[in-house]
Every structure is written in C-alpha cells, then in structure tokens.
Amino acid sequence: MTASVQREALSGVHPHERAAFPRHVAIIMDGNGRWAKERGLPRTEGHRQGVETLRRIVRHAAKLGISCLTLYSFSSENWTRPEAEVSFLMGLLQRFVRRDLAELVKANIKVRVIGSREGLSPSIASLLDEAEAATRGNSGMELVVAFNYGARDELTRAMRKIAADVAAGRLDPAKIDESVIASRLDTADLPDPDLIIRTSGEQRLSNFLLWQAAYAEFFFPRFNWPDFDEKAFDEALSVFAARDRRYGGLSQKADA
Numbered sequence: 667m668t669a670s671v672q673r674e675a676l677s678g679v680h681p682h683e684r685a686a687f688p689r690h691v692a693i694i695m696d697g698n699g700r701w702a703k704e705r706g707l708p709r710t711e712g713h714r715q716g717v718e719t720l721r722r723i724v725r726h727a728a729k730l731g732i733s734c735l736t737l738y739s740f741s742s743e744n745w746t747r748p749e750a751e752v753s754f755l756m757g758l759l760q761r762f763v764r765r766d767l768a769e770l771v772k773a774n775i776k777v778r779v780i781g782s783r784e785g786l787s788p789s790i791a792s793l794l795d796e797a798e799a800a801t802r803g804n805s806g807m808e809l810v811v812a813f814n815y816g817a818r819d820e821l822t823r824a825m826r827k828i829a830a831d832v833a834a835g836r837l838d839p840a841k842i843d844e845s846v847i848a849s850r851l852d853t854a855d856l857p858d859p860d861l862i863i864r865t866s867g868e869q870r871l872s873n874f875l876l877w878q879a880a881y882a883e884f885f886f887p888r889f890n891w892p893d894f895d896e897k898a899f900d901e902a903l904s905v906f907a908a909r910d911r912r913y914g915g916l917s918q919k920a921d922a
C-alpha cells in the first residue's frame with residue numbers, strides 16, 4: 667500500500683465509511699503445493715507454511731480495520747485429494763484452532779465458519795462450534811473460515827431451506843427475492859466481498875462465493891500463498907482503491 671493509502675486507512679475516518687477501502691476481503695489461499703514442490707519439499711510442508719501466512723494476514727487485516735476477512739481453507743472438492751493430504755489438512759485446522767483461539771478471543775476477532783458440517787468428523791465439527799462460541803461476543807473483525815465449502819453446495823442447501831419453508835406454508839413463492847435467497851446462504855448478514863484475492867497466479871473462483879461475488883473486484887498476485895505477506899496485502903488494497911466500481915451504473919468518480 668502506498669504511504670498515502672495507508673495514512674488514509676488509519677486516519678480518523680472510519681475505514682468502512684470510505685468506498686476506497688474494502689469492508690470485506692476474501693482470499694483464495696492457493697499454491698501451497700507448488701510452493702513446496704519448488705523447494706523439493708512435500709506438499710504438506712506448503713500447507714504448514716500456509717498456516718503461518720494465514721496467521722500473519724489475519725493479524726494484519728484486523729490491524730488495518732478490515733471488518734470482514736474470509737479465507738477459503740478447504741473446498742468441498744478438496745476431498746478428492748489423496749487421503750493422507752486430506753487428513754493432514756484436517757489436523758492442521760485442529761491445531762490452528764487449538765493454538766490460536768485464545769489469541770483470537772483476545773484480539774476481539776469473531777470467528778464464523780461457512781460450508782457444510784456434513785462429512786466432517788465430530789471432533790472437527792465440535793472444534794468449529796467451539797471457535798464460534800468462544801468468539802461470539804466479540805465485536806471486532808469477523809473472520810470467516812470457508813471450510814468444507816463449495817458455493818454450489820451452499821446454494822443447493824439454501825434452495826432446500828427455501829423449498830421446505832414454501833412446503834410448510836411459511837413462505838409465499840411470490841415473496842422470494844434476492845434478500846430471501848441471501849438470508850438462506852451460509853453468509854447471511856455478511857456484506858458481499860468487495861475484494862477477492864487469489865494467490866498462485868490462478869485466475870478462477872473454484873466454486874468460491876459464486877452468489878456473493880457478483881460485484882467483487884479481483885486481484886491475482888503471482889505469489890504462492892506461503893509467500894504472500896503484509897506488503898502484498900497492502901498492494902491489493904491500493905489496487906482496489908484505484909478501481910472504479912460501477913455496479914452497472916455510471917462512474918461516481920470525479921475524474922472519470
């Protein structure tokens with residue numbers, strides 16, 4: 667981030683009141699395997715390093731005043747990986763929660779987990795519940811962990827809820843609008859992501875926030891996730907600040 671953007675970000679105006687500052691940043695943390703391969707290490711080492719990056723970025727985003735940070739940690743399609751890698755990733759999540767929950771509580775960060783709880787082991791599911799419960803009263807940055815998350819799965823579950831409400835006579839089909847749909851998604855009550863960052867140079871969504879990303883800005887740094895750092899995050903914020911978001915309308919920028 668340039669010095670001026672940083673100054674602005676940290677100045678008296680609450681960052682959320684300024685359009686140039688994203689309220690909600692979502693990150694597709696990709697490239698752990700490639701990072702490890704480049705160094706002749708096992709893929710698991712890339713995942714381990716990836717958690718270190720995650721911890722740094724969570725702290726940094728909270729410090730900057732980002733109100734919501736979503737991290738794509740495990741997709742509903744990642745189950746197709748070799749069993750040893752999947753169980754390593756499950757173990758890593760458990761270690762992260764055990765090791766960092768106290769610090770998250772202290773930092774006033776509120777944890778929310780999106781994705782399906784189905785298919786998760788009871789011990790992981792209860793650990794996720796514990797992280798949410800322990801931070802429920804916090805009022806600072808919302809840390810949304812997308813775990814066992816796939817947007818098509820999320821939309822499918824939302825449609826089932828809507829269908830059940832209609833079948834039970836609680837919902838009139840004519841009243842189904844965008845807000846009804848949004849309220850049945852895992853992200854209910856969260857703002858849509860303003861900025862989606864995907865590391866590793868890959869430029870695709872891979873089933874991430876398909877509904878919510880309708881007007882998101884994208885940033886694709888070439889770094890693999892373990893090499894992503896505070897400076898790269900700041901750069902994403904300055905690129906975002908220079909974007910002209912039109913939402914199908916006309917530019918609101920004075921110089922456009």
Ligand code: IPE
Pocket residue numbers: 695696697698699700701739740741744755866
């Ligand atoms: C992202 O890194 C972490 C997860 C998907 C869990 P990858 O494991 O996808 O790393 P690459 O893309 O194979 O390099």
Ligand code: IPE
Pocket residue numbers: 694695696697738739740741744868870872
């Ligand atoms: C997306 O990365 C999921 C996460 C980062 C958790 P993938 O590595 O699974 O995506 P593809 O397979 O390259 O599309």
Ligand code: MG
Pocket residue numbers: 696697698
């Ligand atoms: Mg990948």
